[in-house]
Amino acid sequence: MGSSARVERPSAEGAPPRPGDVARQALRRAVAERREAGAEESGGAVEGTPDDQVLPAVPVPPSVSGRGERPGDAARQALRAARAEARQAGTDADREPRRSSRAAGADVRRGSGEGPGGGGPARQARELRELLAGAFGMPSDAGAGAGESPASDAGAQQGGPGPEAIPVPPRSSSSSSSPSAPPSPPAPAHSDPSPHRPRSMAAPARDGDLRRTFPAFPALASDGDDTRFAETWWGNAWVAALEEGALDAKRLARGRGYAEQGHVDAITVTPGLVLAYVQGSRPRPYRVQVRLRTLGDADWERFLEAAVERPGHIAALLDKEMPQSLADCGVPLLPGPGDLEPQCSCPDRGHPCKHAAALCYQTARLLDADPFVLLLLRGRGERELLDALSRRNATRAARAAQEREPALLPGVRATEALAPRQLPSLPAPLPVPPHPEQPPAYPAAPGGPDPFALDQLATDAAARAHALLSTGRDEAGELSLWQDAVRVAAARPGSGLTAATRTLYASLASATGRTPAELARAVAAWRQGGLDGLAVLEEPWDPPAGRFDRARPLLLAADLPAFRPWRNHLTHPRGHVQLRFGRDGLWYAYESEPGHDDWWPRGTPDPDPVGALTGLGTPTDL
Numbered sequence: 001m002g003s004s005a006r007v008e009r010p011s012a013e014g015a016p017p018r019p020g021d022v023a024r025q026a027l028r029r030a031v032a033e034r035r036e037a038g039a040e041e042s043g044g045a046v047e048g049t050p051d052d053q054v055l056p057a058v059p060v061p062p063s064v065s066g067r068g069e070r071p072g073d074a075a076r077q078a079l080r081a082a083r084a085e086a087r088q089a090g091t092d093a094d095r096e097p098r099r100s101s102r103a104a105g106a107d108v109r110r111g112s113g114e115g116p117g118g119g120g121p122a123r124q125a126r127e128l129r130e131l132l133a134g135a136f137g138m139p140s141d142a143g144a145g146a147g148e149s150p151a152s153d154a155g156a157q158q159g160g161p162g163p164e165a166i167p168v169p170p171r172s173s174s175s176s177s178s179p180s181a182p183p184s185p186p187a188p189a190h191s192d193p194s195p196h197r198p199r200s201m202a203a204p205a206r207d208g209d210l211r212r213t214f215p216a217f218p219a220l221a222s223d224g225d226d227t228r229f230a231e232t233w234w235g236n237a238w239v240a241a242l243e244e245g246a247l248d249a250k251r252l253a254r255g256r257g258y259a260e261q262g263h264v265d266a267i268t269v270t271p272g273l274v275l276a277y278v279q280g281s282r283p284r285p286y287r288v289q290v291r292l293r294t295l296g297d298a299d300w301e302r303f304l305e306a307a308v309e310r311p312g313h314i315a316a317l318l319d320k321e322m323p324q325s326l327a328d329c330g331v332p333l334l335p336g337p338g339d340l341e342p343q344c345s346c347p348d349r350g351h352p353c354k355h356a357a358a359l360c361y362q363t364a365r366l367l368d369a370d371p372f373v374l375l376l377l378r379g380r381g382e383r384e385l386l387d388a389l390s391r392r393n394a395t396r397a398a399r400a401a402q403e404r405e406p407a408l409l410p411g412v413r414a415t416e417a418l419a420p421r422q423l424p425s426l427p428a429p430l431p432v433p434p435h436p437e438q439p440p441a442y443p444a445a446p447g448g449p450d451p452f453a454l455d456q457l458a459t460d461a462a463a464r465a466h467a468l469l470s471t472g473r474d475e476a477g478e479l480s481l482w483q484d485a486v487r488v489a490a491a492r493p494g495s496g497l498t499a500a501t502r503t504l505y506a507s508l509a510s511a512t513g514r515t516p517a518e519l520a521r522a523v524a525a526w527r528q529g530g531l532d533g534l535a536v537l538e539e540p541w542d543p544p545a546g547r548f549d550r551a552r553p554l555l556l557a558a559d560l561p562a563f564r565p566w567r568n569h570l571t572h573p574r575g576h577v578q579l580r581f582g583r584d585g586l587w588y589a590y591e592s593e594p595g596h597d598d599w600w601p602r603g604t605p606d607p608d609p610v611g612a613l614t615g616l617g618t619p620t621d622l
Helices: 019-042 071-095 100-108 120-136 152-155 233-245 249-260 297-309 311-318 354-369 370-377 382-405 414-418 451-469 482-488 501-511 516-538 547-557
Strands: 213-214 267-270 273-278 286-291 341-344 564-566 569-570 577-581 587-591 600-606
Touching: 019 071, 100 600, 233 354, 267 354, 267 370, 273 354, 286 354, 297 311, 297 382, 311 382, 341 354, 354 370, 370 382, 382 547, 482 501, 482 516, 501 516, 516 587, 516 600, 547 569, 547 577
Parallel strands: none
Antiparallel strands: 213 267, 267 273, 273 286, 286 341, 564 569, 569 577, 577 587, 587 600
């Protein structure tokens, strides 16, 4: 079949003809008519367009179907006509009232456009698109910042998500031309339970001398003290200004609870302003700010002059302290009742609301840690203030040095200093006192050293100095650390381990790496025989033949049992008495519990072994 008998493909139901389709259809028809005209003249068949090609049934204006016109001109004329018809159809649709969804559904079901209210497939499709766009359209975001639209704020304040939290299926570009196409799947809901939570104000990269951001404080551990929130006097003065200017004590109590529980986010401080987000009972935190009047240049001049008048003021500021005399210099550094101006994004109109009160309480903790936060609130940064104080201090010092008259330096002429002269002889040394003097008494002080221990050390130093003056020799200076510790402990008067003695023994034993029990045993040996007695306790040795060998017969002659020898030790058979022979030729007696190798020095050293045992009891007891 020829091209004149083509089967035209119907367009999509209810879809208006597109200008491009109209232009292409006009171009094809113009080309086909030209080819048919050429074929009729030549008597042949039409070539170029297959019989099975289906063209859309798009209405073409009659003016473009005439002959003698070029195909391109026909296509352009059809495109202009289709565009004009589309613009006219849009203007007519805007003038007509929007029909309800039920009427639109009825028109769509009729399909043919017949009956009352019909306007053809193009108008029905256009009205259906307008209905769908109105059903899924979102309110405009113009004029509202990210996370700051009124609708989202209202939704957050009511405890639920705002309109922006509703997932909306995206509209494709082909939905206007193919209304019967299935809608795209809805976007998955955001996993964040609070998608409108504003960003934290903690931005250290933006900080400078006039902007400081502090991280959120952790929750306070309750210590049962409900009277003071801050630790310093200036922090409590800030709290007093807040509480005296508040109109509702219950809001203050709830704000203080928020601050203690750590509901205040990072705090940003700029001149005259404190900003933070405070988490209340709703999912969305509130934006809170507290304003404070900044100081003028005249007030800052008075403050700087008062600070450089006393060097202690600058030292205190560098130590993160605010001297009360500096705060009372006539410049209103600390706020008074009514000076704090809080503002909050919550619907509560209290003065202040609990969120603003929480921020004020946390600001008091900032002031405790760094009083320069208060100075920044009043308008000057820390670096600027320290530079100004340094310049003023240097200027004041230079002015004071210029005003002072140069002092005359005493001296000696060089000729007099280099002249030969005879030095006078040294005076005769003073006579050595017969005994060391008593050292002064040292009063006890809380947290100070033990006065009794100081008295003992002073007495020992005086005794050593007296011995050095008398003999020219200090025997204690030749002792080891352990021997000197035993000597100091043995010089303490009294017997038994009292509380003061235990403290002294514990400190000396810790300094020498021994235990207090070892130190107590060594003290007993020192008191028995001094340095030789300590050597007998700690140094076993093999004595030569002679006096040590004659000791056993002497003990047997005194009706004592035969003692067992081991090196320089002679031990009773029952194991409760022992004699030790020292290098100084003296016998030292020791006692222990029977069956236990726990020997302690007893009695007085004696050249006779029987005499050394005399102080321990009768021979029958031994």
